[in-house]
Amino acid sequence: MATARARRGGAYWARSGRSRVVLGTLVALVTLWLVGPFLWLFVTSVSYQKHLMARPLSFVPPEVTLDNYRMIMGLVRFHAEGQAAKILPSMWNTLVVAGVVTAVNLVLGTTAGYAYARFRFPLRTVSLLALLFTRMLPTIVLIPAFFVIFRALGLQNTLSGLVVAYCSFTLPFTVWIMKAYFETVPADLDKSALVDGCNRLQAYYKVVLPVSGPGLVAGGAFTFMLCWNEFVVAQVLNTKPGTTTLPPVIAGMNGQINIDYSVIAASGFLGALPAVLLVLIFQKYMVQGLTAGSVKG
Amino acid sequence: MGKSGAGGLRLSEAGFAWLLVSPVLIGIALVVAVPLVYSLWLSFTDVNLLRTTGPALEAFGVRLPLYHWVGLKNYLQVFGDPLYWSSLWRTLYFVGAFVVEATVAGMAMALVLNERFPGRPLMRSLLLIPWSLSRIVVGLLWVGLLDFEFGALNALLQRAGLIDAYIAFFKDGWSSLNVLVSVYMWNQAPFATLLFLAGMQSIGEDLYAAAEVDGAGYWQRFRHVTLPSLRPIVFLVLVLCTVNGFLMLDLIYILTMGGPGYDTTTISWLGFQTTFKFFKFGPGTAILYTLTGLCLLLTLIYHRLILGGFEAEG
Numbered sequence: 001m002a003t004a005r006a007r008r009g010g011a012y013w014a015r016s017g018r019s020r021v022v023l024g025t026l027v028a029l030v031t032l033w034l035v036g037p038f039l040w041l042f043v044t045s046v047s048y049q050k051h052l053m054a055r056p057l058s059f060v061p062p063e064v065t066l067d068n069y070r071m072i073m074g075l076v077r078f079h080a081e082g083q084a085a086k087i088l089p090s091m092w093n094t095l096v097v098a099g100v101v102t103a104v105n106l107v108l109g110t111t112a113g114y115a116y117a118r119f120r121f122p123l124r125t126v127s128l129l130a131l132l133f134t135r136m137l138p139t140i141v142l143i144p145a146f147f148v149i150f151r152a153l154g155l156q157n158t159l160s161g162l163v164v165a166y167c168s169f170t171l172p173f174t175v176w177i178m179k180a181y182f183e184t185v186p187a188d189l190d191k192s193a194l195v196d197g198c199n200r201l202q203a204y205y206k207v208v209l210p211v212s213g214p215g216l217v218a219g220g221a222f223t224f225m226l227c228w229n230e231f232v233v234a235q236v237l238n239t240k241p242g243t244t245t246l247p248p249v250i251a252g253m254n255g256q257i258n259i260d261y262s263v264i265a266a267s268g269f270l271g272a273l274p275a276v277l278l279v280l281i282f283q284k285y286m287v288q289g290l291t292a293g294s295v296k297g
Numbered sequence: 298m299g300k301s302g303a304g305g306l307r308l309s310e311a312g313f314a315w316l317l318v319s320p321v322l323i324g325i326a327l328v329v330a331v332p333l334v335y336s337l338w339l340s341f342t343d344v345n346l347l348r349t350t351g352p353a354l355e356a357f358g359v360r361l362p363l364y365h366w367v368g369l370k371n372y373l374q375v376f377g378d379p380l381y382w383s384s385l386w387r388t389l390y391f392v393g394a395f396v397v398e399a400t401v402a403g404m405a406m407a408l409v410l411n412e413r414f415p416g417r418p419l420m421r422s423l424l425l426i427p428w429s430l431s432r433i434v435v436g437l438l439w440v441g442l443l444d445f446e447f448g449a450l451n452a453l454l455q456r457a458g459l460i461d462a463y464i465a466f467f468k469d470g471w472s473s474l475n476v477l478v479s480v481y482m483w484n485q486a487p488f489a490t491l492l493f494l495a496g497m498q499s500i501g502e503d504l505y506a507a508a509e510v511d512g513a514g515y516w517q518r519f520r521h522v523t524l525p526s527l528r529p530i531v532f533l534v535l536v537l538c539t540v541n542g543f544l545m546l547d548l549i550y551i552l553t554m555g556g557p558g559y560d561t562t563t564i565s566w567l568g569f570q571t572t573f574k575f576f577k578f579g580p581g582t583a584i585l586y587t588l589t590g591l592c593l594l595l596t597l598i599y600h601r602l603i604l605g606g607f608e609a610e611g
Contacts, residue, residue, distance in 0.1 A: 011413050012412075012413055012414045012415055023409075023412055023414055024414070026409045027409060027414055027416075027420065030406050030409050030410070030420070031420065031423060033483075034406075034423050034424060034426055034427060034487070035423050035426060037427070037438050037439065037441075037442055037483070038426055038427070038430070038438060040438065040441055040442060040449050041434070041437070041438040041441060044441050044447075044449075049447075052447040053446055053447050055452075056452065056455070056456060057447070057449065057452035059449070059452075059453075108320045108321045108324060109321060111317045111318075111320070111321070112317055112318040112320070112321035112322075114317060115313075115314040115315075115317035115318045116318065118314075119310050119311070119313070119314035120310075120311075120314075121310065121311035121314040121315055121318075122311060122315075124314075127318065127322055130322075130325075131325070133593075134325055134329045134330075136540065136592065136593065136596040137329065137333065137589065137592075137593070138540075138543075138544045138565075138585075138588060138589055138592055140544060140546065140565060140568065140569065140585055140588070141333070141336055141582070141585045141586060141588070141589045142329065142332040142333060142336060143572075143573075144336050144339055144572050144578055144581065144582045144585070145331075145332035145333070145335040145336040145339065146332055147573075147578075148335070148339070148344075148346070148361070148362065148578075149331075149332065149335065149361060151346075152359050152360060152361045152362070153359055164328055165328070167324060167328050168325075168328040168329045168332070171321060171324060171325055171328075172325065172329075175321055200309070200310075200313045201313075204317075225429055228431070229429075229430070229431035229432070229433075229434075230431075231431065231432060231433050231547040231550070232546055232547055232550075232569070235550075236573050246431075247431050247432075247433040247434075247547075248433075250433050250434070250437065251433050251550060251551055254433075254436075254437060254440070254551055261440070261441065261444070261447060264437060265437065265438070265441060268433075268434045268437045268438065269434075271431065271434060272429075272430050272431065272434045275429050275430065275431070276426055276429050276430065278429075279425045279426075279428075279429035280422050280425070280426075283421070283422045283425055286425070287421075287425075287491055287495075290488075290491065291491060291492060291495040
């Protein structure tokens with residue numbers, strides 16, 4: 001193993017000085033590229049706009065303030081407080097929609113993924129191909145239909161409508177990720193459960209599901225992230241104030257002359273935090289799930 | 298593929314499997330198939346959202362308007378519009394540039410992250426940050442870097458002595474379009490890196506050992522060992538990027554709104570605006586359907602090629 005390691009460039013400290021410098025510089029550059037812009041968003045969100053406009057710009061803010069966040073929370077009165085006051089309620093809407101869609105996906109998508117991974121049944125291949133087809137389908141083409149149908153059903157400007165629309169692009173993905181995951185769970189597990197007297201359903205939820213945590217986390221976190229970040233569907237379907245999610249609200253604030261960039265940056269950072277934390281925490285499982293789901297796709 | 302169930306239980310296997318998959322299949326039929334067909338129908342009709350009379354499907358007190366069939370009128374109108382064609386060429390440039398940038402950057406980052414250095418696990422977590430952000434936030438934070446008045450990148454370039462005055466990145470169309478490409482690349486390349494890294498880890502050490510024995514240097518090993526082994530994944534990345542490139546919409550909304558003029562108007566933006574800003578649902582859905590056709594065609598080609606490739610390789 002030691003020699004094998006050496007062949008792939010070797011351990012960092014076993015490298016020559018020059019090679020270490022090159023690698024170290026490259027790693028630093030990649031880190032800066034990945035994290036720098038997001039860190040700068042945070043820096044602007046704790047800065048005063050006047051300091052951002054200063055020439056030369058100081059990369060360490062001369063004065064750190066939480067005023068931008070206070071404005072969003074409604075703790076400070078200011079001229080655009082009406083718009084800033086939409087942030088928190090829309091975050092709540094996003095949380096509800098993303099939470100419900102994730103729950104639906106975990107229950108229905110996981111169950112179907114399990115069946116596709118384990119059993120042969122009539123129309124299996126056909127329905128799998130249909131799923132693959134829907135997975136590749138652009139959501140944007142469904143939105144005009146959602147618009148007219150939801151108007152007829154009274155689902156326009158409701159969170160339920162968003163839940164329905166979001167399931168259209170999350171369910172096929174979840175089934176696919178979970179199918180790929182269950183294929184890595186040994187089938188002997190279910191077999192011995194059946195021998196031990198479980199029926200098929202019990203074998204699934206009493207034996208297989210409890211050891212499928214990583215797969216569930218991968219599928220769930222990915223679904224939640226997609227919904228939390230979704231913009232176009234919410235922007236088009238939920239236009240009534242107070243009914244939409246966070247991304248359209250932030251997009252609406254952007255470019256308004258009366259709102260400082262630093263305030264928008266604060267709402268952007270606050271809005272990004274849940275998804276970023278989720279992904280950082282569950283990174284390992286998500287990477288496994290996503291690469292398995294994509295590469296096999 | 299697991300085959301479970303033994304003896305007498307095998308009989309009910311298919312029934313049980315159907316019980317498990319039918320909720321999803323019914324759900325997908327309702328939230329994907331029905332809207333898909335209805336959108337297609339709308340693209341052949343004279344949709345007028347204000348009209349409340351005319352043909353409709355009525356059931357349980359719900360009235361779903363069907364509007365009037367106009368044949369290919371919407372499609373002919375779309376294809377007769379020079380803006381459609383100029384948007385299509387622009388889209389092709391956007392997609393081409395994006396695919397190249399994202400693949401190259403994704404591969405470059407993967408090569409760096411595949412080396413051994415202290416803190417590598419942390420780096421792999423950080424990799425996902427750009428990808429886990431909403432595109433609205435992605436656009437927003439790049440405004441903070443590129444803005445003509447307070448952009449940090451402008452300030453950085455000026456301090457380094459590379460520019461005399463702040464650059465107005467969004468002032469002319471060509472620059473705006475290329476900024477869109479690069480910002481989208483920043484957001485998407487990490488996913489390519491993820492796939493490349495997964496692929497690199499499954500390459501056998503013996504291949505590298507053999508190459509080393511033959512006296513191959515770093516780049517030769519990359520060209521003759523890494524790249525050939527990653528071929529299916531490179532291909533997957535190319536296709537995913539192509540489809541994503543065709544569909545990109547939210548960054549345009551937050552950064553350029555299709556402007557200046559029509560200089561960043563792509564097919565997806567044109568379809569979005571026609572449908573939801575001007576409420577011309579007929580021509581709008583027609584545009585969106587041409588886009589869908591393109592994407593599905595690409596996916597089909599991809600599956601042909603990649604599945605064929607896998608079979609050939611065993």
